[in-house]
Amino acid sequence: MSQPDSRRLVVLTGAGISAESGLKTFRDGDGLWENHRIEDVATPEAWARDPERVLRFYDERREQVRRARPNPAHQALARLERAGFAVRIITQNIDDLHERAGSSDVLHLHGEILKARSSVDPRLLYPLARGGIRPGDLCDKGSQLRPHVVWFGEAVPAYGPACDSVAEADLLLVVGTSLTVMPAAMLLDAAPVECPCLLVDPRASEVSPRWVTAFDELASRGVPRLVEQWLAAGRLL
Ligand code: APR
Numbered sequence: 001m002s003q004p005d006s007r008r009l010v011v012l013t014g015a016g017i018s019a020e021s022g023l024k025t026f027r028d029g030d031g032l033w034e035n036h037r038i039e040d041v042a043t044p045e046a047w048a049r050d051p052e053r054v055l056r057f058y059d060e061r062r063e064q065v066r067r068a069r070p071n072p073a074h075q076a077l078a079r080l081e082r083a084g085f086a087v088r089i090i091t092q093n094i095d096d097l098h099e100r101a102g103s104s105d106v107l108h109l110h111g112e113i114l115k116a117r118s119s120v121d122p123r124l125l126y127p128l129a130r131g132g133i134r135p136g137d138l139c140d141k142g143s144q145l146r147p148h149v150v151w152f153g154e155a156v157p158a159y160g161p162a163c164d165s166v167a168e169a170d171l172l173l174v175v176g177t178s179l180t181v182m183p184a185a186m187l188l189d190a191a192p193v194e195c196p197c198l199l200v201d202p203r204a205s206e207v208s209p210r211w212v213t214a215f216d217e218l219a220s221r222g223v224p225r226l227v228e229q230w231l232a233a234g235r236l237l
Helices: 044-049 051-067 070-083 096-100 158-166 186-188 221-233
Strands: 008-013 084-091 106-108 111-118 125-126 145-149 171-175 199-202 212-216
Touching: 008 186, 044 051, 044 221, 051 111, 051 145, 070 084, 070 096, 070 221, 084 158, 106 158, 158 186, 171 221, 199 221
Parallel strands: 008 084, 008 171, 084 106, 171 199, 199 212
Antiparallel strands: 111 125, 111 145
């Protein structure tokens, strides 16, 4: 096959791309925020008030992630990268399904549930190969360990690099996000004016800005369909 397209595809994914792997989204019916109050499990105040409750919430989700498998949407993006296309994934998800599908250029905006971090220095990360974080666990520098997850009200250190990637994109593909959480939702504004933007989501027509091409499809159908088109043509269409 001739050298594939050298143009840069940037993919912004949300909970919807992992829904068909059995992981709950946040705002759909029976979503995570239907069954848990953000103030109780996903803020620095919740952590200070009741760390055990926060750890139970993430322990439960971590075991679900460990049981989950990448679905055809994750696999199609990895296949595109293996075919030599420039694919950078910016995900709001804290699961590792993109990596387990084989994608190697993945930027986690909101952290990674399979890692712990120092409560004092967010750069100190500790992979959680098995189990979770016990209340009072300390890192090797002596500070308390916490989930490597960006909580509501906290800074998003990866946002700057994510903006830079979107600003250089030749094509933007958005998959499975309600585009309701800042600053992730503002990433679309960082795209060059001439950069086309596609959105795959059963509610795409509802959530997408008018300049976005909406595909009202499940991720496991819409993403492989687009990827097969690009692979057959040898270029991003
Ligand atoms: N395929 C594609 N999209 C889907 C599917 C599917 N099978 N199932 C659901 N969706 C779509 C929904 O229509 C919705 O638009 O996925 C989106 C999920 O939206 P949210 O639940 O709001 O998840 P997300 O946008 O990723 O949330 C962003 O909010 O709470 C924070 O940190 C959390 O990263 C999360 C952020």
